[in-house]
Amino acid sequence: xxxxxxxxxxxxxxxxxxxxxxxxxxxxxxxxxxxxxxxxxxxxxxxxxxxxxxxxxxxxxxxxxxxxxxxxxxxxxxxxxxxxxxxxxxxxxxxxxxxxxxxxxxxxxxxxxxxxxxxxxxxxxxxxxxxxxxxxxxxxxxxxxxxxxxxxxxxxxxxxxxxxxxxxxxxxxxxxxxxxxxxxxxxxxxxxxxxxxxxxxxxxxxxxxxxxxxxxxxxxxxxxxxxxxxxxxxxxxxxxxxxxxxxxxxxxxxxxxxxxxxxxxxxxxxxxxxxxxxxxxxxxxxxxxxxxxxxxxxxxxxxxxxxxxxxxxxxxxxxxx
Amino acid sequence: xxxxxxxxxxxxxxxxxxxxxxxxxxxxxxxxxxxxxxxxxxxxxxxxxxxxxxxxxxxxxxxxxxxxxxxxxxxxxxxxxxxxxxxxxxxxxxxxxxxxxxxxxxxxxxxxxxxxxxxxxxxxxxxxxxxxxxxxxxxxxxxxxxxxxxxxxxxxxxxxxxxxxxxxxxxxxxxxxxxxxxxxxxxxxxxxxxxxxxxxxxxxxxxxxxxxxxxxxxxxxxxxxxxxxxxxxxxxxxxxxxxxxxxxxxxxxxxxxxxxxxxxxxxxxxxxxxxxxxxxxxxxxxxxxxxxxxxxxxxxxxxxxxxxxxxxxxxxxxxxxxxxxxxxxxxxxxxxxxxxxxxxxx
Numbered sequence: 001x002x003x004x005x006x007x008x009x010x011x012x013x014x015x016x017x018x019x020x021x022x023x024x025x026x027x028x029x030x031x032x033x034x035x036x037x038x039x040x041x042x043x044x045x046x047x048x049x050x051x052x053x054x055x056x057x058x059x060x061x062x063x064x065x066x067x068x069x070x071x072x073x074x075x076x077x078x079x080x081x082x083x084x085x086x087x088x089x090x091x092x093x094x095x096x097x098x099x100x101x102x103x104x105x106x107x108x109x110x111x112x113x114x115x116x117x118x119x120x121x122x123x124x125x126x127x128x129x130x131x132x133x134x135x136x137x138x139x140x141x142x143x144x145x146x147x148x149x150x151x152x153x154x155x156x157x158x159x160x161x162x163x164x165x166x167x168x169x170x171x172x173x174x175x176x177x178x179x180x181x182x183x184x185x186x187x188x189x190x191x192x193x194x195x196x197x198x199x200x201x202x203x204x205x206x207x208x209x210x211x212x213x214x215x216x217x218x219x220x221x222x223x224x225x226x227x228x229x230x231x232x233x234x235x236x237x238x239x240x241x242x243x244x245x246x247x248x249x250x251x252x253x254x255x256x257x258x259x260x261x262x263x264x265x266x267x268x269x270x271x272x273x274x275x276x277x278x279x280x281x282x283x284x285x286x287x288x289x290x291x292x293x294x295x296x297x298x299x300x301x302x303x304x305x306x307x308x309x310x311x312x313x314x315x316x317x318x319x320x321x
Numbered sequence: 322x323x324x325x326x327x328x329x330x331x332x333x334x335x336x337x338x339x340x341x342x343x344x345x346x347x348x349x350x351x352x353x354x355x356x357x358x359x360x361x362x363x364x365x366x367x368x369x370x371x372x373x374x375x376x377x378x379x380x381x382x383x384x385x386x387x388x389x390x391x392x393x394x395x396x397x398x399x400x401x402x403x404x405x406x407x408x409x410x411x412x413x414x415x416x417x418x419x420x421x422x423x424x425x426x427x428x429x430x431x432x433x434x435x436x437x438x439x440x441x442x443x444x445x446x447x448x449x450x451x452x453x454x455x456x457x458x459x460x461x462x463x464x465x466x467x468x469x470x471x472x473x474x475x476x477x478x479x480x481x482x483x484x485x486x487x488x489x490x491x492x493x494x495x496x497x498x499x500x501x502x503x504x505x506x507x508x509x510x511x512x513x514x515x516x517x518x519x520x521x522x523x524x525x526x527x528x529x530x531x532x533x534x535x536x537x538x539x540x541x542x543x544x545x546x547x548x549x550x551x552x553x554x555x556x557x558x559x560x561x562x563x564x565x566x567x568x569x570x571x572x573x574x575x576x577x578x579x580x581x582x583x584x585x586x587x588x589x590x591x592x593x594x595x596x597x598x599x600x601x602x603x604x605x606x607x608x609x610x611x612x613x614x615x616x617x618x619x620x621x622x623x624x625x626x627x628x629x630x631x632x633x634x635x636x637x638x639x640x641x642x643x644x645x646x647x648x649x650x651x652x653x654x655x656x657x658x659x660x661x662x663x664x665x666x667x
Contacts, residue, residue, distance in 0.1 A: 011502065015502060015506055015509070019506055019509065019510070023518070026518050026519065026522050027518065027522075029522045030518070030521045030522045031524050137649065137652060137653065138645075138649065140648075140652055141595065141599075141645055141648035141649035141651075141652050142645050142648075143599045143602055143603055143644060143645075144603075145602075145603060145606045145622065146622070146641040146644060146645060149622065149625050149629075149637055149641065150641070152629065153629060153634060153637070157629060260511055263511070263514070263607075264513075264603055264606070264607070267607070278511065278514055279513075279514070279517075279607070282514055282517050282518060282521075290514070290518070293511070293514075294510065294511065294514065297509065297510075298506075298509040298510065301508065301509035302505070302509060305505070
């Protein structure tokens, strides 16, 4: 077990190193310098060249990379070109916003999808089951931006007309002006959370249903029924415990995504999270920010994959590494 | 399939009658011994091959059949209509921007016989967009882009993922490790950012680069599936038998394992096409798919805020509807194929 974990950690570190090389090269190989967008067109070319030279961006990427890696290993992510402040400060500002948004949506969708999946599985081919699969089909086929736009149309525009200009969900942002109250946050969260949750519910309920069905067809469940235990006890005590295990792993693997944010949904609702930050950074060619986000997400993914595999071995003594 | 004949219960005929009947049947059989009795005794269904049976099972799946018909219609429209329409999708008419959909006006038509009739007519069935371009023409042309990207990128997945997965699963060892680590890496990367960064590094998006970038970054799922199939099948008894008979690796891979590994690959590939179409649309929505004036369902939704604020919701509704319909139909067809190919797995 120890040697397995050591090997996995080693592979993970190598993987992250490799990824940093690839992304570093990718950003540097993009044609053109990074300060062409959003800069005053009357800025003297000399000034731009000076800045590029100061950052070392005029050298080939393989000469820049060691400096970047050195700084990274010393815990420095560099300064953002656009925001003109340390990337770490930027991450500290943005990560909580994404975690709030995606965490809420994850909790809500689990709260709905798990009972829905169980209900559909225990009453296979019933009307509820059919309805669940229809919902999950539609959910899988609707892209997040379409859902987001339609929620905006109905929740923000038509609702305002319906209520005669008195109430509508806000079109964008986390807070209205300087209002930092919790209630304001909740009102701003309704539409983006709904849009994220519907899609997650579709996937999770399908997964929960098939996981539960698989368990329900096993011999020990038949034995439990044959012993005369009530359906409720069999379903919820014997079957659920085993059926919910894969879901827990799935949720564990979703945690890195809480930090990485949702690019499209955050974009539509102008939610100041990590997804929007990463996308803006890509558009603006803010290299330190792009690299920081990608490496952070990669680090968390590798970490949680390892944790998931190890916890499997802990929970299930049959698995040996 | 023909129904099995239910044998007449013995008690009904009585002992004596029964033996007589058996004797009569024997006689009949002897008389027709020269005819190939063996084939005539096999029920009809078994004569059909695996694929024909699967096809029949698919057709019995009503939802999937209807979805396939809808998809076929979309495909035919997307392939042929743009040829007839020429440049209609990019012809701008500034004075008629935001033309409303389904607006009919009376139009005098002169029939060949010289009779004048008045018919309801519309120049732009689904209206025009902000620059006065025909929305229907753009929608149809956008469908062409979506289907092209979806199918060609999936072909790329199959070629790259299929071959690498097969080699990794069959030979295992170093290559297998490399493939799995690559997969880990891709999964650890934010996919949309990767596509955006790579296309930027390639210096702008064209249809070709988009397809190539998607194919080279997204093949891992097919690759993993193929690897799993090969890992499983290479240990199976029929492959061991083939190996014992001295079959070469090439023969084992292409004659024995590949045909048996296709079922999940076909299903996953079908469902994957809708995933690619949605991905392309998402990129278009973000402004990183093919550039204007070429329409795609994604980039038609770009700048949606402007359209919503001007109350021109139809410009948002039509592309969304096209996208969702196509994706839903592909998913339903994929599910129908799964049921048809593997009726046990439901």
